[in-house]
Amino acid sequence: AAEVVLTFALIVNDGIDPSPADSVSVTVAAPLDTEPPVISDVADIAVDTDAGANTASVTLAAEVTDNSGETVLSIFSIDGTVITSPYDFAVGATTVFVDAQDSAGNEAVQQTFVVTVTDTTPPDAPVVLTLIATPDSRVDLVGTAEPGITVTITFPDGSTQSVTADAETGAFTVTSDTPQQSGTVTLVAADAAGNNSALANAGFVGDDTPPTISFGALSGTTNGTYTAAITLSEDSTDFGVADLTLGNATATLTGSGTSYIATLTPDADGTITLSVAAGTFTDTAGNGNVASNTVKAVFDGTAPTVSISGAPESLAGNKSFSVTVTFSEPVTGFAAADINATNAAVTGLSGSGASYVATLRATGAGDVRISIPANVTADAAGNGNLASNALDITDLTVERTQELIASYMQTRANELIRNQPSLIPFLSRTGQNTFDFAATRGSGNFDFATGSDYPVWIQANGSWTTDGNSRSEYVFGALGGHRAITENLLVGAMLQFDHLSEDTGVASVSGTGWMVGPYFVARSASQPLYFEGRLLYGETSNNISPFGTYEDSFDTTRMLAQLRVAGELNFSTTTLNPFLDASYTTDDQNDYVDSLGNTIPDQGIALGQIEIGADFSTMLPVSRGELELLGGVSGIWSHTSGNGFASTVTPDYEGGRARIELGVNRTMSAGQRFTAATYYDGIGADGFESYGLSLGFETQF
Template identity: 45%
Template sequence: MSMKRPNVFRGYAALICAALLAPGSPAAAFDAPARIEQNLSLNAQCGLRAFVHNLNGGLASARVIPLVSGSSAQTQAAGGASYFNGATSNIFSAVTAANLQANCGLADVTNLVQQGAAGAYAAAASISLTFEATRTSNGDRYAYRAEISGAAATTVTVSQTLVNAAPTVTLGPPSGPNSSGDYTVVATLSENSSDFTAASLTLTNATATMSGSGSSYTIVLTPVTDGAVNASVQKGAFTDSGGLGNWFASNTLSFSNTVEKTQKVIAQFMQTRANQLISSQPDLTGFLSGSDTGALNMTVTEGGGAFGFASAPDKGNGVWARLSGSWSHESDRKTSYAFGVIGSHVNLSPDLLVGGMIEFDFLGQKEGATRVDGNGWLIGPYFVARSPAHPLFFEGRFLYGQTKNDISPLGTYSDSFETQRLLTQFKVTGEIAQGRTTWMPSLQLSYTTDTQRAYTDGLGNFIPEQGFELTQAELGLDVRHEVLLPRSRGRLELTGGLSFVGSSAKGSGYASLVVPEYAGGRGKVKAGANYTLPNGAVLVMDVYNDGIGAAGYESYGAQFGFNLMF
């Protein structure tokens, strides 16, 4: 018995010594018996990493790390301190905004807060790194966090949270142009902005005005010159309500007003030609009234002039001809028009004749670098009739034709296009003689169309079909009064007249924008004198005022002419 008790005491003592002498694990504050690690890629060069492990006394760090060998990104630790084997290590510097911005695809790094390792690992409870930055890949603003937290049930978090998405803008397709040549574009923003203005636009060959608010704006673009127009919104041109700018430029609008410019020139050209064609139509009533004779005249007005030639119908075959022309020069706009007609008719009775005519005309217009001219023809029948019981005359014609035209809309290239046209006209004229005074009431109805056929220009642009239509009704009263001149071999005649012209004009296709549908009227008055010389030549003087009662239109002047009758 005495031998066994000392052995028991020696056993307890050995266990106690073994326990005291055996190497023990540290009492770690972070609870990470296995490695806990989270990573976040910032770009292809660097990322965020946070890890903790109760290994060799304790390892823990929140840091910025390079992701590829040879990267210029620096490894930087939160607060410049990490845990290594349970102790604080300062081998890496603290995280800097400069490193993040230079190497990690971030911009405008702010609110950088970092808490690194401090003291012994056994006493640590948190390591963290937080900041805000804008990603250069998309301009969005994020809050970043790399954190190790908790003495028990330790968690490791590496995250990015969207703070504000960068605004974007899309420019819709242009519509137009309108009659003023302007184009309309709708700009749609991804979120509201209060500083999106016309100054936010980058423009080539255009000016802009803008209206709208919030996320939708209407932009009106006015080309400065003919040709290509470009419009876009560059990076950083506006901000959202949070002050974040658009990171990406918008889509770029690129269009040319060459097609519209060409169509506008053609539409105005057809309008001018239609008016000239109606006003140049020969009077046919004289074939029955007996007032038709051959004549040659010349007229000069301010900024232009006109001439005319007429042959009386041949007594054998009724062949007759007319030739007239006019020209004008106003500022840098020049216009010239020439008209000719040859006709022939037969008298079916003393009060009725029928015949046919073929007309030719030329119109040339030049304004600045723009030039357009065209030759055309019309052919068709006509008639003149007289009331047997009253001095009342009727005339009418129906003509169809085509034109061939050359155009240089910008002055840099030329193209050709064709049109087809129609003209119909009906006129009633009366003649009332009262002594040396003759009254001549009249009513004339005219209708003409000119349709441009579609074609492809020299730049490869498709020029669509368009047309112009003009209807006119003119109610007039002219008067002639012969003045007796004692002891004179010449003859003096005073003339005058007034008329009302009602007209309706409209276009089709693009011409409907250039020549908006219109219906209205205007008044004309004229006065003058004709002096017939003994040899039959006539000196003519007229003054006129056209456009009475018409808003935006007025024409007045004086004409001096010389007519040689034969």
């Protein structure tokens, strides 16, 4: 540095008047400068490219200070090349070096900073050269753009594809991945810095036809699953089971492309429907479908129920009866063989649809059970029926048969007692040397007796009786003989036979039997009082048709004991004969097996009967011969008992009843006599009566 002369001026001022100035000059020689300048205020710079350019003009600045005070300029360089400010920096990061040197040759410490230029200049918009549709409606585009740049194409469906323009020519081509509807194709170019060009738009004519869908008819059993064929007019990539509109069903879907199969499972009985609404799926171009047709079917998954009704609560014998079979809905294929019957056979079936009438015949061999098993018939949907109720019918074959036999034995016991021959006349004035025949509506009789030297007698009677719903015909015969022990005592024996036919309109019982045993007749020596008694035992053979459809045989054993006391009172032309009759008889049926295989158990009845009454006769005056008026009245008390089933059967004549008789005897010349009489038995007995009118003729020999 050069020397510096320093001049100093001195003035003294005492506060009143300054002194004259005085000066002095000092020459100063500078010392040697070895201190380098200092570079400061250096920092990295980040800028965008200038508008319309790919560079950025940057003004460079750095502060340099030096101890000498001189102005030292900063020197900027890039990779050894000095640059001036402002400087156009290329896009990217550039390191700038800063240097400085003072006049003494001192160099500052080199500084650096980085200038980063960001590219914000968009590339030129791509240019569409050709835009056409492929046969399957894909976009086929050819264009140009800045070489090496990336071009992104947005298709009408919103999908995008990117291509890189040729590094030299900038040409590019693109074909869309999927068919496209008509619309705008938009292109944009993007440089490496991410700057997008202006949009380039081009119109595209593509596939605008919506796909159609059609369903074939639902097929399958109406009580199961259904299937329907589905046909699309073109492929779809998004058609699925969720697109189906279902009514009363769930579905699965199989298939692809344009052909599918839908399988429907109904939720409940009723109509099921299948369709597809508009816009539920698209074709590959994105066109929403039009609505499909709707297919329907009626599902019936409920099995028909069946009930059996109308049967009688009980049956007896091999009778026919009918039941009503009612299904909950019409069925087909129902036949007589579908009915299960125990102790019965199905003989006929009529009806159709949901209502039938079955005719069956019981075997009579036990309780009847009727049922219809499951799945013997089906409704229109093919549902097999559920099992029916079981209908039970009590079989009363044995009970009814026993009841008929018990009633029959009771009737026969009553008739046996009523038709017993009177033995007292053998010691009274009548009963010898006579022949008599009489026939009546309710009874008939035939008597024959020899004289005292021939003590043999025969008697035959017949009667017709109504007891409730039962009508019976009874034939009785007796043959006896005796010896006179004394003039007031006869002892003998008799043989009886009888036959009873009883008919209730449906059932019938008949039987023939015999009885044998001793008897006696006695007379008081001092009073007009007579006694008779007998004790008989026998058996019967019988036939029974309890229901009019078959006949069986059974046997019984029986016994009869009877004691009668009678008196005679004479009053001028009138004779009164009071009497008391006590009878007891039993009849025991043996068990047997009937034609239906049932065992009919044994049973027995016992009848005790007391009759008290009086007969009268009076002579009426006539001009020729004799005319005798006859009559009588009696009260009868009956009591029945039994064992087995017979203990439950009570005849209508049980208890008390009354009997009346009235008749006339007209005696002619030569010992001939004509008789007419009537009687009625059953007064006071509800349901029991026996009556008749008799005409008779008698001659002696």
